[in-house]
Amino acid sequence: MKISNRLQQIEKMVISQYDHIWDCCCDHGLLGFALLSSQANSKVHFVDIVAELMADVEKKLERFYPNSVWKTHCLDVAKLPLTQYKGKHLIIIAGVGGDLMIKFIEAIHQQHKNLNIDFLLCPVHHQFSLRQKLIKLDFTLKDEVLIEENRRFYEILLVSSLSEKLDESLDKKHNKISAVGNKIWQSTSSKQAEVVDKYLQKTISHYQRIQQGSLQATLKSKENNVQHIIDAYRAIKR
Numbered sequence: 001m002k003i004s005n006r007l008q009q010i011e012k013m014v015i016s017q018y019d020h021i022w023d024c025c026c027d028h029g030l031l032g033f034a035l036l037s038s039q040a041n042s043k044v045h046f047v048d049i050v051a052e053l054m055a056d057v058e059k060k061l062e063r064f065y066p067n068s069v070w071k072t073h074c075l076d077v078a079k080l081p082l083t084q085y086k087g088k089h090l091i092i093i094a095g096v097g098g099d100l101m102i103k104f105i106e107a108i109h110q111q112h113k114n115l116n117i118d119f120l121l122c123p124v125h126h127q128f129s130l131r132q133k134l135i136k137l138d139f140t141l142k143d144e145v146l147i148e149e150n151r152r153f154y155e156i157l158l159v160s161s162l163s164e165k166l167d168e169s170l171d172k173k174h175n176k177i178s179a180v181g182n183k184i185w186q187s188t189s190s191k192q193a194e195v196v197d198k199y200l201q202k203t204i205s206h207y208q209r210i211q212q213g214s215l216q217a218t219l220k221s222k223e224n225n226v227q228h229i230i231d232a233y234r235a236i237k238r
């Protein structure tokens, strides 16, 4: 089955061995199907809140992947039953807003504080607030990638809930999460340099528009002031 470049990139970033991979907000299950082929030693969990979607995904799994290890769950991502499954977990959340993603991560983190979970995240918008939340929760960064698809830009972050405080010897492998990103601004080809430039311009313009709106409003609240975000993006060195 053909999957988009964005989903291919997400799939490529699954490099460690996991006992359980959760394809959350799986929609038609395309990413999970690809993972069943590439990650044969993992159990792939398909999660979506829409019952009809899950019934359809289950039918396809029974037909095309009868010998693979999978399970479907029709539920809210905030309520993943992680403790029912022993071993190392990777939770993939892609294709939903960063604000909703924050709610999922907060809920999962709250319920499973002692589990060392990796998250592979590809939000639609609100990347800055998502990064702020991950920093606040003391998550660490394993990898981050920027891609462009159909004139939209996507940051993909592989992070771990295992805080450095828990195990300081992991410092070298686990980096701090930057509020605006770090590796995503480094390009190794002229094509990627173009993507990086366009994304930076677009992001700064977006926050400038918000800032202008907030300056024009008579009642200025602290939340509307995004000058610090503009400054942070402007300070990016490439």
Ligand SMILES: C[S@@+](CC[C@H](N)C(=O)[O-])C[C@H]1O[C@@H](n2cnc3c(N)ncnc32)[C@H](O)[C@@H]1O
Pocket: 024, 025, 026, 027, 028, 047, 048, 049, 050, 053, 075, 076, 077, 078, 093, 094, 095, 096
């Ligand atoms: C646009 S699709 C994303 C599909 C795929 N992950 C991707 O990145 O292309 C968003 C999916 O999120 C699901 N969804 C929204 N809120 C959810 C929730 N609270 N729990 C589980 N799934 C949810 C929707 O039903 C929908 O299928």
